[in-house]
Amino acid sequence: MTCAIALEGLTKHYRDRKKQSTKALDNVTLSVNQGEAFGFIGPNGAGKSTTIKILTGIISPSSGKASMFGTDVSDHHARLGMGYVPENPYLYDYLTPLEVLKMGVSLHKLKVDNTEKHCMKWLERFSIAHVANKRIRSFSKGMTQRTVLAHALAIQPRLLILDEPLSGLDPIGRKEVVDVLMEYRHQGGTIFFSSHVLHDVERLADRFGLIHKGVLRTVQEPHELVGDTGKVLVRSMGTQAIEGMEKDVGERWSTNIERDQLWPLLEQLRAADHQIVEIKPALTLEGAFVKYVTEDIQPNRAS
Numbered sequence: 001m002t003c004a005i006a007l008e009g010l011t012k013h014y015r016d017r018k019k020q021s022t023k024a025l026d027n028v029t030l031s032v033n034q035g036e037a038f039g040f041i042g043p044n045g046a047g048k049s050t051t052i053k054i055l056t057g058i059i060s061p062s063s064g065k066a067s068m069f070g071t072d073v074s075d076h077h078a079r080l081g082m083g084y085v086p087e088n089p090y091l092y093d094y095l096t097p098l099e100v101l102k103m104g105v106s107l108h109k110l111k112v113d114n115t116e117k118h119c120m121k122w123l124e125r126f127s128i129a130h131v132a133n134k135r136i137r138s139f140s141k142g143m144t145q146r147t148v149l150a151h152a153l154a155i156q157p158r159l160l161i162l163d164e165p166l167s168g169l170d171p172i173g174r175k176e177v178v179d180v181l182m183e184y185r186h187q188g189g190t191i192f193f194s195s196h197v198l199h200d201v202e203r204l205a206d207r208f209g210l211i212h213k214g215v216l217r218t219v220q221e222p223h224e225l226v227g228d229t230g231k232v233l234v235r236s237m238g239t240q241a242i243e244g245m246e247k248d249v250g251e252r253w254s255t256n257i258e259r260d261q262l263w264p265l266l267e268q269l270r271a272a273d274h275q276i277v278e279i280k281p282a283l284t285l286e287g288a289f290v291k292y293v294t295e296d297i298q299p300n301r302a303s
């Protein structure tokens with residue numbers, strides 16, 4: 001399988017004006033497969049943004065290698081077809097969202113029949129079509145974030161790199177964006193995203209890597225975390241809303257409940273004509289986070 005991202009012994013030292021050195025990344029080795037959604041988690045200052053900045057060519061590693069689709073990141077061709085949403089997006093504020101998206105489509109050499117129509121579709125998807133021709137200068141943080149996300153998806157990326165993609169959004173905005181990202185993922189897209197919001201990582205990621213003090217502590221699939229919360233994850237499909245269940249894409253619903261609530265919920269789902277998709281012990285990403293960060297456990301494996 002093609003590797004979308006390959007990091008080999010990636011190390012980064014920052015030096016400040018007094019020549020003091022901070023080791024932000026320490027020998028990180030990791031690969032992300034094509035079609036995979038990979039969540040990168042860790043506390044403040046762990047090295048997440050540094051990794052993403054190396055991938056996006058903003059900074060260079062002190063040692064080690066990073067490549068995307070087999071091309072070293074020092075070659076700008078590695079970034080063709082890479083959609084990127086930085087932690088604090090900066091856009092030329094005299095441009096409009098439509099101009100930003102058109103520029104992205106052109107820079108990434110995307111061939112579409114009607115560029116304007118294509119870009120408007122993505123602005124509509126992120127609920128900002130009504131301000132398509134308004135200068136970004138007057139935008140709120142959330143609207144700027146939506147513009148940057150629409151730009152990243154409008155280029156029909158082979159890889160999406162997102163640094164805290166949901167940070168500037170209100171709860172409704174978060175839900176909308178998670179839906180778009182899940183759709184992209186179901187269509188075979190590759191996502192590499194950092195987040196502090198563990199629930200979002202659980203919902204979106206096929207695998208996650210936990211980094212702390214520049215060291216990749218663990219790489220796991222969410223199912224490896226199953227079991228120790230005493231809670232149960234229930235997924236169903238149906239048209240009727242069920243109190244306490246969250247809507248995912250399409251007619252899919254999910255919730256984490258206490259074990260003793262399972263039978264009453266199943267009764268409710270049956271009455272509402274829902275089809276049960278999955279019942280399994282709930283994930284404990286929060287547990288893993290606490291374990292690897294607060295207990296300062298040594299790395300167990302990286303892949």
Ligand SMILES: Nc1ncnc2c1ncn2[C@@H]1O[C@H](COP(=O)(O)OP(=O)(O)OP(=O)(O)O)[C@@H](O)[C@H]1O
Nearest residue numbers: 014015022024042043044045046047048049050051
């Ligand atoms: N330009 C810089 N100069 C010096 N040190 C830096 C610089 N950028 C980051 N660092 C340091 O490198 C380490 C890793 O920072 P990084 O921003 O990659 O962490 P992060 O995991 O993205 O954190 P956060 O979740 O707070 O954004 C931290 O100790 C940080 O203080």
